[in-house]
Amino acid sequence: MNPTALADVVSTIGFGLALLFVILLPVGESRPYVRPIKTFLVVAMALYVFVGASNVLEWSGVTKALDVYEDYAEVLFLPLMAYLVFSLATVQQYEALKSSQELVLREQELLVSVVEASPAGIMVVARDGRVTFANDIARDAFGLRAADGGAYYKTPDDVLFGPEEGSVASVAEGLRDLVSMDQVDDVIRYVTHPGGETVALDVGIRPLHAEGREASGSVVAFVDITERLRYRQDLERAVDARTRELIEVNRQLEVANDAKKEFLARMSHELRTPLNSILGFAGTLLQGSAGELAGEQRRQLEMIRASGATLMALVNDVVDIALIETGRTTTTWTETDACALVRSVCELMRPVFSDRQIDVDVECDGEASLSTDADKVAQIVRNLVGNAVKFTDAGGWVRVVVRGAPHEVTITVADSGRGIAEEDVPKVFLAFKQLRDGSGAKPEGTGLGLAICKDLAELLGGSVDVQSVLGTGSTFTLTLPRRSA
């Protein structure tokens, strides 16, 4: 076969197959514009099927009659192809725009649904104060109604809107004022309706910025906080009333407490006078000044004197604490050597240590002079050491250590006594509080000793602390400043 004829056969078959495939292309219902495009492609392919077939028929010697029509077919091919390409480009642009539009519509529907379902009032306000969009809550709140065109809302002037309750400004003026602001959060505005009802709105604003242009208006969102404000005001009023009650109760308690302290101070003072008489006369009788005493008489008189002494100690404690609490204690500041003072106190108490068979040791570590009230310090040390001895069994020990530091002096009283339960440690300095020992028995005394120690230490600008382990012993530490503040 002639090679040119073979090329024509291939051409005819190729365009024929292309024609067949194009005819078989499905045209969807949703894209009806594909049908004319397909038709143009069919015609273009058919033209060259015709050209190829005409050449084949000519080479094979069947006929040359079709040759004159080949030129028409070839001239039509290019415009058809051009139309096809431009149509396809247009269709694809149309489809892209259509899907963009659908996307925008879906987004808009979603946005409108969110805005309408929102519990907050939301509206769009132009710069001139016109409301161009408002959801149901916003329309109800401001009494907005559609304008003649239906697209905008009028702002009725009979609804007042302003920063203060009862402000005389129309909604339009109030909104114009808001729109002139930039981003705003938590601005409270009041709306007063024609009926006189006023509601408080918590307003937030965001400007509507078009790309690269001045804001065309603002999105105004608000929540009705009338009820919340009312509850808050009620709550504040209730709190104020309760606070006033508490202040009054507190004042009455202070008066009662002062009266109690005054009573204790006076009564204790009045008790000391007859007690001194009882102790004095008991001593005189025991000395035999009023004649010799029989054995039983002496024994009972000694019981009277011992009980009187205990009662006197109790009264003295009560007087001390009452004086401290009422601020009537006086202090006399002198240069004092804490070490010598502690040694002298312990020396005076040595008979007690011997009676109780307790080993008492005093140590001094460093120079321990300080400016303080020596009598008050001695009283504190006496109470702490006496307390340690009282709660230490025979054969035990009490160790007193005086230590000088640059700005303070510490006096530590440690014992091998019964110790204090952890939960009781915070209570040891409370007045009239006596902790039960390990056997559950209440110890002797008034329960004022450690409270007096604490008050006196604070009076001297220092402090008393305690560390204790139940069953092992306790350590009380008195800290005093070298110089009073």
Added chain:
Amino acid sequence: MYQESEIVDLLMALFLTPIMFVAFRRIAIPGKRWFVFGYLAMMTGFVLTIAEGFYLPDILNFLEHVAYALGGIGFAGGAWSMLVDAREGST
């Protein structure tokens, strides 16, 4: 010699082809490269059919027919790709 219709074909090809290519670049269709190949083969045929009137008539005439054959193959390939894509998309 050349015919007037062949000159018209060539002029139309020279005028429309650049515009069509600009538009065609934006189109996304299956078998796009087959169609471009087929179209260029057809354009080559248009040039050769005029050239054969001046030089090497036998060889250029043969090459013209070969160009049309290649054009047929290109369009067949493009149409087949479209058909396959449409059927896969519909299943």
